[in-house]
Amino acid sequence: MKLEVRGLSKAYGPGRAAVVSLSHVFPEGRISALLGPSGSGKSTTLWMIAGLTDPDAGAVLLDGRDVTNVPAEKRDIGMVFQSYALFPHLTVLQNVAFGLRTRGVGKAERAARAREVLETVRMGGFESRPVEGLSGGEQQRVALARALAFRPRILLLDEPLSALDAKLREDLRAELFSLLRALALTTVYVTHDQAEALALGDELVVMREGRIEQAGRPAEVYHRPASPFVARFLGAANLVAGNVSTRGDDLCLPFATIEAPAGSEAGPCWALLRPEDLEVVSPAEADFTAALASAQFLGPVQRLRLYAGRQELLLDAPNDLAIGDEARIPVRMKREKIVLFARGEGETPPGPSVPPPGAAAVSDVFPRIVN
């Protein structure tokens, strides 16, 4: 089933726009991850697709048919809520069979079908349990089974893992993702967790202030972000204010001048250098040297916090690289990975500043202390 939204808008009162003229075609049979910071309009978009929120303008189309005025209960869209919202007065089986009951499916058949779906989410044996007392992960599975049992045309998930603690979330993620892939349903998955969105989506849609900032395959959005906002929201990013020379061939950064990527436009720019696109090299190969402020061992990598002059840079070095006491670290930039964005004069890097994972260290509180 093809899902399309056209010019969808919603404001919760004057000056409180949640979604602004949003248009997008969600690929059929694929999983689209709707990613954005809180307040970016992703949940409102989901609710408008479900029919639970009326748009101020625009249309929702299912297989080309305008369903904007079709009430939620007639849209055949399965939805998993952030709170799960299991019916507390019903058993697990009755919860899962609810969507079949509303469609007039006979008791025996709906029990059989609900059982089947419970098996697929590995909740067989829980049928006659009350939902009260189920763990968070079990509730999540029942909520998913309930959304799937009536064979919806579209599946919507609103931050389905965010209510779980970190460890459980990791465990459930892989399982949920492989299940969703196997279903091959047109699925919209709302999340504010970039790791979740990158891992899950066939398509990644980044939202900001009610608009789509960029949509594409996760790797493409990660490597070729359309804006500094996307760059900073997806993963850790060093955004360095630089200039491309008038002839368009030199990229001047505060700490080095290198050849500009082909086709660069002259003028002020932001250069995106991901921590993994910087490497510690021998002095002979270095583009510049930087002072080491701190090193954090993250497991797969160690994240170095460097200062190249006054420019702070994060660098992900191999976890077995011995970092000595040397004051200056020779660094090379992976040329082919550098992405440039146009920059207005005196502009500060836009978008949310996402702290690198686990970075709330002393160096955050006292950034000027260089050891």
Place this chain on the structure above:
Amino acid sequence: MSLPISPRRVARTAGIAVAVALAVGLVAPLVVTAAGAFVHADWYGQRSEGAAAGGALGLFRYVLGLWSGALVTSLRLVGTVVPLALLIGTPAAFAFRRRPFPGSGSLETLAMTPLAIPGIALAVGLLLGAGRAPRFGLLVAGHLAYTLPLVLKTVSNALEREGADLERVARSLGAGPWKTAAWVTLPRLVPGLVLSALLVFAVSWGEFNVSFLLATPIVQTFPAALYLTYTTNSFPVAAAATLIFLAPIVPAFLAIQALGGEEFRRGLSV
């Protein structure tokens, strides 16, 4: 070094003493009244009309005969007011909580005001506004004014606590408004509705001000009759009537307590 008598301990003991004194003070008149119904009248220096009928049982039979009309009126009244209050109050609370419309906030506040209006004012208002209406109808209207706020508040609280997600999920699963109400909202509201019904029953059954002012010699409620009996009959008769009055109230309050004293208190904290 700890003092043998700590200030905290003194305060606690004093608190318990006050609570016990209060309870005794409240219950003592009831005990005297109850005793009055069973102990013979001469004890109070009065002659009992019902004593002639023979014993306490005779007294109760006498009182029931005396006020059967009022008793029937009161029973009819609660029988009408309880379902009406629930039938009007529940959808209204649902509208206020789930489908707010412009001005619904003010309307909700307005619906709560009768609680603050003296019964006499309400009764006079009803008489002036609709004095020609059947008296029983006026009684129903007066009682609804006092009981609807209770239903509104209790059901509103229950709806608020429940949140709207269950109803949304029901809709996404294909349940229209009626199925959602019947299969999700109402089952979740049952405790709140039972509590409302008990509250309405207790308030309506005991309501005096409006009932007294709207009473006619033919149509009068049991509390109004109770007042008459205290002013005109001997004490044992009045005492027996009081016990009859209390008979359904006590189980109602026990049920309220059992069902959710907490909810009851929250329901009234406007």
